[in-house]
Amino acid sequence: MTAREYDLIVIGAGAVGENVADRAAQGGLSTVIVEAELVGGECSYWACMPSKALLRSAASLRAARDLDGAKQAVTGRLDVAGVLRRRDAITHDWNDDSQVSWVEGAGIDLVRGHARFTGPKEVVVEAPDGTVTHLTATHAVAVCTGSAALLPDIPGLRDIEPWTSRDATSAHDIPRSLAIIGGGVVACEMATAYAGFGTEVTMVVRGAGLLDAMEPFASDLVRSSLEGLGVDLRFGVETTEARRDDGGAELVLSDGSIVSAEQVLVAVGRVPHTLDLGVEMIGLEAGRWLDVDDTMLVTGTDWLYAVGDVNHRVLLTHQGKYQARAAGDVIAARALGRRVDDRPWGVHVATADHDAVPQVTFTDPEVASVGLTEAAARKAGRRIRVLDYDLSWVAGASAYADHYTGQARAIVDEDRGVLIGATFVGPEVAELLHSATIAIVGEVPIERLWHAVPPYPTVSEVWLRFLEAYGRPTT
Structure with missing residues (x-):
């Protein structure tokens, strides 16, 4: 058995674990990351990236067939084999060499194998060849193991x-x-x-x-x-x-x-990857989500962090990476005796995953949303105004496609005069979402948004239509 000691042990080398490790390493901590499968994790090989590759070609073909001048040039059917080749290229044929190179270049050690807790700050890793490595953390362990698909209890399934x-x-x-x-x-x-x-x-x-x-x-x-x-x-x-x-x-x-x-x-649905992690050795229940505070510290501990899907706050890669930046900063700050809010740069604690979460569903049409829906806002007791607009009425839509179908909604908090939710449905509306996210997170007053002029003719002109529906500023 090999024994090693680090300031921080990160379990899981997906996008979330990589970001925790990188941020902590930049903060001056010695860091090791443990991975049982491929470095890069679920998003790179089995979720975000391959799924979007599978969707894109057919969506592009449908878009071309909805545009006069382009549709006449489309004479063949979708080449499924070509789609799969492109998917394989995007996943690097499920080879993680490039990701491993990044980890090494960031000054982070990598141990391959299955990790299990044997006690507080103590982790044993068993490699596929039977090699066992005992890891000890002087400051913290971050669990970034993600989630797996739920199989419901259906007879015969x-x-x-x-x-x-x-x-x-x-x-x-x-x-x-x-x-x-x-x-x-x-x-x-x-x-x-x-x-x-x-x-x-x-x-x-x-x-x-x-x-x-x-x-x-x-x-x-x-x-x-x-x-x-x-x-x-x-x-x-x-x-x-x-x-x-x-x-x-x-x-x-x-x-x-x-x-x-x-x-x-x-x-x-999804279930957390905590079933075979040995969490019972540190007083937690196997197979359960790990509850955390806004620094990603697991409730009832002063050394264990859970980041990404495994904490069940938001099961989205980009939000997990956001949490990871916060966690890595906090772990480094606490290890070096600094106040968490003393860092001059970066994310200090994660709060944007409470009610300002952006999400895109890559159907055709796409669904892009951030913040609260109308139903969620009313349930929360907010005094709101709902602004709806048919995206096909925007000039940019007619330039985009011959038969554009889309809808947009903005939710305004009337007591504060700020946007608290937005949803866009239509072709490639994902690119509209970050402007809404900035408006919500930045709590930009509606009256100030009049000075954010959308270019013409683009679909983003919907922002002007929202403002016109809301009414002219009084000052």
């Missing part, structure tokens, strides 16, 4: 070996038919991607709509789009049994109907 999001984003054989259990972000994105490949897609959704945490019009527009792609949507039903036969799989639904498909994708 595990026996049919369904896909999770990992399988869907890394597949090299595209099924003729795919049944998706779920109606959230992963379910909608993968339904869009596989329908674009020509796969016959059926979605089994327990609720009455899609993307139920978002504005209702987002659900309606995505639903219309999926139906236009030929997706069979089954709402208000649950899967009561799963079974496999020679032709594929069958899902028995609560209304008595049966869905048959070559493959089944389960996309109904």
Whole structure:
């Protein structure tokens, strides 16, 4: 057994763990990062990057076919093999050499293998070849292990070996038919991607709509789009049994109907990667999310941090990286005896993931949202005004496409005169989102936004339309 000591041990070398380690190393701490799979983690190889690669080509083809002059030049069908080649290139064929080089260049040590706690600040790592390394932290350990797909307790489901999001984003054989259990972000994105490949897609959704945490019009527009792609949507039903036969799989639904498909994708939620981490050795319950404060310090400890999905605050890569910058700064500051708020640069504590979270769902059309929805704002007791605008009425939309379909909503806190929420649905509206995020996080007064002039003709002119709907400033 090899024994090593560091100021900070980071468990998990995904985007979150990399940022914690990098920020702490920049702060002067000796840092080691432990990874059981690929350096770069879920986002690089099985989530954000490959899923967007799978979606982009078909979306571009549909956009070209909706533009006179371009559609006449589109004479072929989507080359699925080409899409998969591009996905493989973006994931570097699931090779992490470039990520390892970055870690080494940042002055961070890397230990490969499965980590388990043996006590406070004590971690044992078992490598695939059986080599064991004992790590001790003088100051802190950061758990950045992320989350995994939830498999619900449906009779027969595990026996049919369904896909999770990992399988869907890394597949090299595209099924003729795919049944998706779920109606959230992963379910909608993968339904869009596989329908674009020509796969016959059926979605089994327990609720009455899609993307139920978002504005209702987002659900309606995505639903219309999926139906236009030929997706069979089954709402208000649950899967009561799963079974496999020679032709594929069958899902028995609560209304008595049966869905048959070559493959089944389960996309109904996430669970934390804490089950086989040895957290019971430090007084925590295995398989549970880790509760933290705004410095990412785990409740009841003074040395253990949990960053990213595993703390269940916001399960999004960009928010995890934001938390990671805060955690790395705080760990370094505390280790060196500095007050947390004494750092002259960077993020001190994470607060933007309370009610200013930006998120993009890369369906076609895209859904981009930040802050509170109307329902969430009213539930919170805010006195609000809702501003709605049809994006197809903006001049930039007509320049973008011949048949632009989109909708935008802004939520204004009337007591403070600031924006607290925004949702955009339409082609490539993701690029509108950061301006809304800045307005919300910066608490920019509505009257001041009149001086942020949007260029013409672009879809961002919707900001002017919001202001016109709200009314002219009084001063």
